[in-house]
Amino acid sequence: MSDLSLGGLATGMDTESIINQLVQLEQRPIYNYQQEISELEQTKGAWRDINSRLDNLENKLTDLKLSSTYNSRTASSSNEDVVTATAANSANEANYDITVNQVATAQRLIGARKTSFSAAADDVITLNGTDINISTGDSLGDISSKINDADSGYSTSVINEVLVIEAEKTGVENALLDGSDGSTPTVSDNNGILKELGILDTTNGYFTNEKAATDAKVEINGITGITSSSNEITEAVDSMTFNINPEAAANSTATISVAKDAGKATKAVQAFVDQYNSVMDFMNSKSGYDSETEEGGILQGDGTVMRLQMRLRELVTSKVKDSGAYKTLTSLGIEIDRDGVMSFDSAKFTEALENSPEEVMSIFNAESDSDGYNGMAVRMDSYLNQLMQSNTGLIPRKLDFYDTRIDSLNDDIEDVQRKVEMTRQRYVDQFAAMEEAISEMQSQQSWMMSQLSSMGGSTVSSMM
Template identity: 65%
Template sequence: MSDLSLGGLATGMDTESIISQLVQLEQRPIYNYQQEISELEQTKGAWRDVNSRLDKLENRITDLKLSATYNSRTANSSNEDVVTATASNSSDEANYSVTVKSTAQVQRLAGTRFDDTSAPISGLGDFAAENTITINEKAITINDTDSLRDISNKINDANAGVKASIVDNHLVLETSETGEENALVAGNNLIDSNTNDGVLETLGILDGGAITNDIEVQSASNAEIDINGITGITSSSNTFSEAVEGVTFNINPDAVANDGTDTAFSSVSVAKDTGKATKAVQAFVDQYNSAMSFLDGKTDYDEETEKSAVLQGDSTAMRLQMRLRELVTSKVKDSGDYNTLTSVGIEIDRDGVMSFDSSKFTEALEDSPEEVISIFTAESDSDGYEGMAVRMDSYLDQLM
């Protein structure tokens, strides 16, 4: 016989409805708590995103604090097949006439041709079980069981400033660095432990303890250039970094033939590079707009839907927006032609969107570089006021 539930019918009371309402009433704090947790998670996520955008903004500000951002120099060559150049921030704006008379070359030694590069050298002479050759003070042990290929590998493994290879069954030694100072000299930085019937003599790298013209298929040489009529400027490499302060000239190794009959010419101009500063300012403007646009979206109230964004009414978010706008719109200093961001092409419209006139900025930077730079980089201790980048970086650093 099945059970029959009469509920409250017998008493005239709907007990199931009452119980359901009591359960809902008891669960209401739980629902409220879950809603509160959800809102807190949304708020937390929003501030995490704000923090990320402010962190990127601070990175952009860091670039604007550096004087190197504005003092950059560019070096242009009229003939890059002859010479290229780089200029540091401290270099003078000037033109340089560069004539290349010779380029730096490595030394190359070629030994005797052998029939079998894999055969042990014991068959070539009366060698000890172990022999020693020294290259640039690196002692290299050569066994009588070693082949020409083994010897080449051992020289390379020694990292002695020499590259070994086998070309048409000849052992070829080539200095790793160009210039006369890096050349191998028999008895000095190229030594065979057995001077009478040594490994290097047998391989043809030495002849009678010397490097002959037949062995030295290419001599080590220095590069030589003239700059603005100054002659006799040399370098062991094809790079000249000390001839002109702040400017490095890189000579193309194929610029001239090293037979003393040829020269090559190029003109190098060093000028201000405003492009680096322009890019840095544009990057700041873009990131500022990104951060402010995100904050606007998170503090918005939609009147049509009557819905508030997650940070709508948040006093911290509102103070943050106001302070960022104040930092970029307030006067940096009281005197001078350039004392606000607006004066150098950075403006805020009525909607709070920042724009950048790069032409106006470049013109100002060329007209009065120190004054423009100070708008961003000035320090109160030395200048009596703080530049915008210094102020904002300090604020963001404390905030984050």
């Protein structure tokens, strides 16, 4: 039957084409469902992008809520080849004249040149309480590797067949002791290998060739006696860390100046402004109408988008508090024009921050429990959290709705496809039956014509 239906051998009809046309009518719901899914996917994609941009906006609010953003200090050096510094937020605004009398260095022990060295016997080297096992036949490279792997606080290298041991930290307190000054030795061996390598004196065990460790010694504003085992000095001045250049010359000088750092707050505000504009511009593009292309955005007419934009704009334009010199973002140089674009006057903001840092900070991060009102960053962060909270937030619920609807439409498509296949098979069977019936009729007709022809020939012959 199927062969007849596919080719229309009996009727001469293109039955396959006819069946496809009939089935196409049955498939119309699928096209409608697919169109709806496409629109839902675009809408879901737009809301997913909005959610991502709002998440970035919420991240920008984090710095605006931190007191450290507004209280930061900057420390500059008149000569960074001598010393640099970092200042904590609590550091005083002041100048520090630094004289570097001596930099901190690490101890270095230099052995003797040993060509093609090979350990004659097993030994144990002890470096400040850490034992390193040396095996018979170990080369200089083997010994160096074993010391480096021991995590003893000392590293080694082999230079021109000379073993060099060096403390990993600077300062006298991190140096190995050989007892030559009456102290308890902190370096030893059991079988004399360090003496053989020229690290220890063969007679009395003292270091043969030592570059001694030194502590850093500085003067700060004329105060002497300041020392450190490292070139980082943290205890001399509260909230200050001075970093001495290890290459600084003896008795070199520099001045460290500590001042308020408006740059950190300015960058944080600018980052917020840029992200706010990005969010609003994207929502405008998805909900607006393009008169040139005469096409509307995928979210055109979506009331949720319009309410979201209105709320965000309200949060940045409304008055934060009722008293003081600075009550709004506008008073700090943050404004929104008639097109909804936010701008930032950093000079105006910096001036306000210098005049009243605590008040400027409160415009952003005040909290009602302690200040009686919430700052803009606190308010907006709370609002965005409600929007994007997993499972309960407005946007996640929207995305879940679209996913559920798309899944339902895909199920509908599968149902229609099953029905279409059943309909197609029914048409195939019907056309096959028709072809078979017509084929039988044609066969019967041919047989009858053959019989009639045969009868006609016999009559003529008998008459003759």
